Amino acid sequence: MAQPTTLPRICIALGFSDVDKLLEHARRELDAGESFFEFRLDYLASPELGVEAIRTFLAAHPDCTILATCRRHQNQGRYNGSIEEQVAILAAAIEAGARAVDLEIESAENVAARLELLRGKAKLIVSYHNFEATPATETILRRMQKVSADAYKVVTTARKPSDNMRVLGLSKSHPRVPIIVLAMGEAGFATRVLSTAWGGLYTYAAPMAAEGTASGQVSAKQLRHLYRVEKFTKAAKIYGVIADPVRHSISPNVHNRAFQARRMDAVYLPFLVHPPQLKDFFELADKLPISGFSVTIPHKQKILRYLEIVDPLARRIGAVNTVWKKAGKWRGTNTDAEAVTGPLSKCIRLAKSTVLVVGNGGAARSAAFALIESGTKVSIVGRNPDRVRALAKACGAEPLLKEQAEARMFDALVHATPMGMSPHVDECYFDGTIPAELVFDMVYNPLQTLLAKRSAAQGRTFIPGIQMFLNQAAQQFEIWTGETAPRPVMEKAAMEALAVS
Ligand code: NAP
Numbered sequence: 185m186a187q188p189t190t191l192p193r194i195c196i197a198l199g200f201s202d203v204d205k206l207l208e209h210a211r212r213e214l215d216a217g218e219s220f221f222e223f224r225l226d227y228l229a230s231p232e233l234g235v236e237a238i239r240t241f242l243a244a245h246p247d248c249t250i251l252a253t254c255r256r257h258q259n260q261g262r263y264n265g266s267i268e269e270q271v272a273i274l275a276a277a278i279e280a281g282a283r284a285v286d287l288e289i290e291s292a293e294n295v296a297a298r299l300e301l302l303r304g305k306a307k308l309i310v311s312y313h314n315f316e317a318t319p320a321t322e323t324i325l326r327r328m329q330k331v332s333a334d335a336y337k338v339v340t341t342a343r344k345p346s347d348n349m350r351v352l353g354l355s356k357s358h359p360r361v362p363i364i365v366l367a368m369g370e371a372g373f374a375t376r377v378l379s380t381a382w383g384g385l386y387t388y389a390a391p392m393a394a395e396g397t398a399s400g401q402v403s404a405k406q407l408r409h410l411y412r413v414e415k416f417t418k419a420a421k422i423y424g425v426i427a428d429p430v431r432h433s434i435s436p437n438v439h440n441r442a443f444q445a446r447r448m449d450a451v452y453l454p455f456l457v458h459p460p461q462l463k464d465f466f467e468l469a470d471k472l473p474i475s476g477f478s479v480t481i482p483h484k485q486k487i488l489r490y491l492e493i494v495d496p497l498a499r500r501i502g503a504v505n506t507v508w509k510k511a512g513k514w515r516g517t518n519t520d521a522e523a524v525t526g527p528l529s530k531c532i533r534l535a536k537s538t539v540l541v542v543g544n545g546g547a548a549r550s551a552a553f554a555l556i557e558s559g560t561k562v563s564i565v566g567r568n569p570d571r572v573r574a575l576a577k578a579c580g581a582e583p584l585l586k587e588q589a590e591a592r593m594f595d596a597l598v599h600a601t602p603m604g605m606s607p608h609v610d611e612c613y614f615d616g617t618i619p620a621e622l623v624f625d626m627v628y629n630p631l632q633t634l635l636a637k638r639s640a641a642q643g644r645t646f647i648p649g650i651q652m653f654l655n656q657a658a659q660q661f662e663i664w665t666g667e668t669a670p671r672p673v674m675e676k677a678a679m680e681a682l683a684v685s
C-alpha cells in the first residue's frame with residue numbers, strides 16, 4: 185500500500201516495558217481514531233521485541249504510521265547498547281515497516297556517515313532534548329542542521345511562560361525546515377497545542393489512561409476535540425487562563441467549546457504562571473500574541489500593576505479576573521462582581537437587603553464591593569478578625585465575629601472561602617443554623633457542597649457556585665469576542681468537566 189508522504193498531526197507516545205501492553209494501548213488508540221504511534225523500543229526488555237511488535241501491528245493495521253525510537257540512557261532513555269547497535273535496531277524497525285525513526289543528536293553526530301541507512305524508506309528525525317531548561321533554540325538548530333535528516337525535533341523544558349515563545353519561534357522563523365518543537369513540563373503546555381498550527385510537523389499526545397512519557401502531556405482526544413489542533417490556524421486568536429496551580433481549571437473546557445460553537449478561529453489555553461513570573465508572562469502575551477486571558481489565584485491583585493487601563497469598580501475592588509488587549513493597551517475588569525450580584529438580584533432586591541459575606545479574600549472582596557455598590561447592607565465574617573475588619577473598612581461593610589453573625593438572620597449569605605471545595609469536601613463554615621434565607625456558595629467543585637446539603641436540610645434557597653462561574657465566563661467571552669456567549673454550550677462543557685474532575 186502506498187504510504188502518504190506527510191505524517192499525521194498527532195503522535196501518541198507509547199512507552200511500556202511490556203510488549204502486550206504496548207500493543208494493547210496502540211489498539212485502544214486506534215479504536216479511538218488515532219493512526220500515528222511512537223513505539224519506544226528502549227522501554228522494552230529487548231528492543232528486538234519492539235521491532236517484532238511493529239511488524240505484528242502493521243500487518244493488522246497497514247494504514248497506521250509508526251515512529252520507532254530507541255533512546256540511549258545517556259539521553260534519559262533506557263537503552264544501554266552502543267550507538268552502532270542503536271542505529272542497527274532503528275534500521276530493523278524500518279525493515280519491519282516503521283515510517284519514521286527518531287535518533288538523538290548526540291548519537292547522530294557520532295555516526296553521521298551511517299545515517300543514510302535510515303533514510304529513503306523512512307524519515308529520519310534527529311532530535312535534541314533538554315530536561316532542565318530552554319536554552320537558545322537557534323543555536324541548537326544550527327548544531328542539528330550539520331547532520332542531514334528529514335526533520336529536526338527540538339524538545340526543551342519550560343521553566344517559565346516565555347520559554348513557550350522561544351520554542352514556538354523556531355518553527356516560525358524557519359518555515360522551510362521540517363521541524364517538531366515542544367517544551368516539556370506543565371509550563372510548556374501551550375507548545376503542545378500551538379506547534380502544529382505554527383508549522384511544526386506534528387505534536388505529541390499521551391496514551392489514554394496511562395502515564396505519558398513526558399510531563400505536561402495531554403491526550404490525543406483533548407488535542408483533537410477540545411483544543412482542535414487540526415482546526416485552528418496560525419492566525420487564530422489565543423486566549424487562556426493564568427493560575428498556579430492551573431491544572432484543575434475547567435475554563436479551557438468551557439471557553440474552547442464556546443469558540444467551537446461560534447465557529448471562531450480561536451483557542452484557549454491553561455498557562456501555569458508562578459507568582460514571580462507575571463512579568464515574564466506578559467513578555468509571552470505580547471509576543472505570541474495573546475488576545476485576552478482569565479486571571480485566577482494567586483494573580484488577581486498583583487496583575488493590576490501590569491495593566492494600562494482598569495475599570496473603576498475593579499480598581500476599587502483591587503482585583504481583576506479578565507484581561508484583554510485593545511488598541512495596543514492591556515485592559516482589565518472584574519467579571520466576578522457582576523457574577524455575584526446578577527444571580528442574587530434575581531431572588532432579592534439588593535438595595536433593600538442584608539447580606540453576610542463569609543471570607544475576606546479576593547472573591548469575598550469582589551462580592552462585598554459589588555453589593556455595596558448596589559446599595560446592599562453588607563456584613564463580613566471570616567476566620568481572621570483583623571483581616572475581616574480591614575476589608576470591612578475598605579468597602580464600608582460591617583465586620584462581625586462568627587458568633588455575632590450566627591446570632592442573626594440575613595436575607596442572603598455569600599460564601600467565599602475554599603471550605604467544602606475538593607479535596608476539602610467535608611468542610612463547612614456553618615455547623616449549626618445557617619443565618620440566611622438565601623445561600624450563595626461560590627464553591628463549584630464539587631457541584632453539591634456540604635453547605636448545599638446543609639442549606640437544603642434547613643429549607644434554604646440555594647444558588648450554586650457554578651452559576652457564578654458561568655456568569656463570569658460568559659461575560660469574559662463577550663468582552664473578548666464582542667459576540668453573545670453560547671451559555672447552554674458553556675454550561676454543558678462545565679458540567680462535563682466537573683463530572684470527570
Ligand atoms: P483567596 O483570595 O485565597 O481567599 C480565601 C479566603 O478564604 C480567605 O478569606 C481565607 O481566610 C479564607 N479561608 C481559607 N481557608 C479557610 C478555612 N479553612 N476556614 C475559614 N476561612 C478560610 O480565594 P478567593 O479567590 O477569594 O476564592 C475563595 C473561594 O471562592 C474559592 O473556593 C474559589 O474557588 C471560589 N471562587 C469561585 C468563583 C466562581 O466563579 N464560582 C469565583 C472566584 C472564587 P484568611 O484570609 O484568614 O486566610
